[in-house]
Amino acid sequence: MADLVKIDREGSIAVITIDRPATLNALDMKTLDALATAVSDCDRDPEVKVVVFTGAGDRAFVAGGDIADLNSRQGLPHYLELAEKLHTVFRAIELLDKPTIAAINGWALGGGTELLLAIDLRIAAQSARFGLPEITLGLFPGAGGTQRLIRQVPLCKAKELMFMGSRLTAADAERIGLINKVVADADLMTEVMSMARAIAEKSPLVLKLLKRTLNDGADMPLGAALRHEQAMIGLVLDSADAHEGCTAFLEKRPAQFRGT
Structure with a gap:
């Protein structure tokens, strides 16, 4: 599973990369297992002070879940398996005792937006796009999106995003408070690492x-x-x-x- 998620280190900063660029870093059970291991490793390592999350390639942070896999599932197995894993992993990220930063380098749809909702600080490339399009598939966000979004942006805007399944530009996402900052694509990791270093200097x-x-x-x-x-x-x-x-x-x- 190590090839699905990798950890790189720069001093006291760990960078966790979801490494499935061929699938736009979509989340499936094996990837979630690998992500859980990476988060646990960073949690246990006393040398790690800040954790950065990003996606491999230049097209996607996390484009969402595997739709074919979802289509093959029935309710109770989904609840007990994939949904349980998603909620467990995202909650572990949310409650990680170390500050977390999302470097959003492209599409962050469905599970990708739900993942960043569990991350403390969020910096996006100008080309990044956000949204919870599950309603267009006859579904709704089920990895924490319905509950975290209404706690983080105005309720009417959260409902609009979920009822319409519409997508946001990075500028739109910054305007409603979904992310902290938008930067040029080429400057994304420079900006994120600068923020991470500043935080890592603190107690x-x-x-x-x-x-x-x-x-x-x-x-x-x-x-x-x-x-x-x-x-x-x-x-x-x-x-x-x-x-x-x-x-x-x-x-x-x-x-x-x-x-x-």
Whole structure:
């Protein structure tokens, strides 16, 4: 399965590439298994501080799922197998304690858009296209799209995308807040790696606790979320990194974070 998903390293940054360019990096069971392994490997590696996701080639990030495979399935086997795997892998990415960045280098349709919805930060090439076209096949998004999209963009826009099955340009996606930034195709990885390096300089412990605070609080009532934040920032102040950061500021020098 290693040939379906590969991991490259630049210092403390891991780049996970879905490597099926002949199928526009479509997701099937074997690819999802390989992706799950890659994510787990990055999670367990203490040297990895930021994880970047992209697709092989210059045409697609992830063009979606395998339609022929979907057409061969019935409801209960799909629920127990492919849908279960999709939800498990995407949730693992969403809850990864390390910041994640999507480098969207082309088509991100169906499962491709659903994948990026589970990734923290998203930078797209100008040529990238987005959408949830499942309705045109007599289906609807079933890999987290119906729930994550309505939490990330205006509800009326989310419904329009799912009811119409329409596609968005990169500029459209940025305008509604689906992605962070659009750059020229040739500048995509340069921009993504620059962002990843800037994040990797921060305290990995504080990034971990910050990401947990954001993920947990998003599903809490405001009062409970604020109490949770209060507790978590107290936990951060027990870290050496918090005091190193404050001391470095007072001493007018760069902080040396150690993740403790």
